[in-house]
Amino acid sequence: MGNNDSHVARFKKYLHSTFHIKDLGPPKYFLGIEIARSDKGINLSQRKFILEIVSEVGLSGCKPAIIPAEQNAKLTTHEYDLNSSSSIEDPVLKDPSAYQRLVGKLIYFTMTRPDICYAVQILSQFMHSPKQSHMDAALKVVKYLKGCPRLGIFLSRDCNMKMTAFCDTDYATCPMTRRSITSFCIKLGKSLISWKTKKQSTVSLSSAESEYQAMAKTTCEVVWI
Incomplete structure (x- = not known):
């Protein structure tokens, strides 16, 4: 994939001369993921x-x-x-x-x-x-x-490049370690681009502490993106 059509065409020509590949055009199904395109975006x-x-x-x-x-x-x-x-x-x-x-x-x-x-x-x-x-x-x-097998991720064509992050935590939910679980999702415009649910590495002594840990992890992801 790439944003320069001439470079993509040159690279495909090189691959074809070396490995004899077949260009199947825009992808529709890849490694179990169905790709549906429309005027509004990609699902x-x-x-x-x-x-x-x-x-x-x-x-x-x-x-x-x-x-x-x-x-x-x-x-x-x-x-x-x-x-x-x-x-x-x-x-x-x-x-x-x-x-x-x-x-x-x-x-x-x-x-x-x-x-x-x-x-x-x-x-x-x-x-x-x-x-x-x-x-x-x-x-x-x-x-x-x-x-609900048809549910998936929709990547909207209209994007204002504004990033929005949401995070939450489930305080001391693990019955074995009493550690909390951090969850977050990040959207770029209308499109969901990053999400994670993970047990926190340390035991929080209060729900406020677990919330701060969740916000810290989410901020790290936002900075990385």
Whole structure:
């Protein structure tokens, strides 16, 4: 890609003389990402890839979920389910590879689906020793994606080059470390260009301290952009 057509044409000619390439024109589908162009801008989505994953895990006939994660659900490494008052056993999966593959694909979905970043951030913490509750939570994210596979990122053609940042924090939400989670998103004009959900590196002693940490991380991203 480039903003100089003559340089792009010269580079493609050089590649063709060396590797015998084929110019397919403007991209429409690349590495699972669908690219739809219009007069208003470019829309990026992973509809086809999402539907393939839904079919792969056997959820084609299930009812879609309206949210990607249960509210107040606490996923941990403990042997018992902390969300149940009767301490139901929560066994470790005998074969963690299925969970690891699924969460790996969900991480890839966050490239165009910032709405699942929070849930995927939590699920990715248990890759080494996942339990049945973790697998159930990952499948819920898939059920949520099944209900809205067409959602994605829209890059608007009209841009005033004004940057806007939003950030928030979930204070002491991790039941194991009591660390907070920072989330932010940054828009350039009407287009969303950067987003992240990540556990803070230290334990905050107050909600105000965790908020300041979130703002500091967001400011670093804004300065870098």
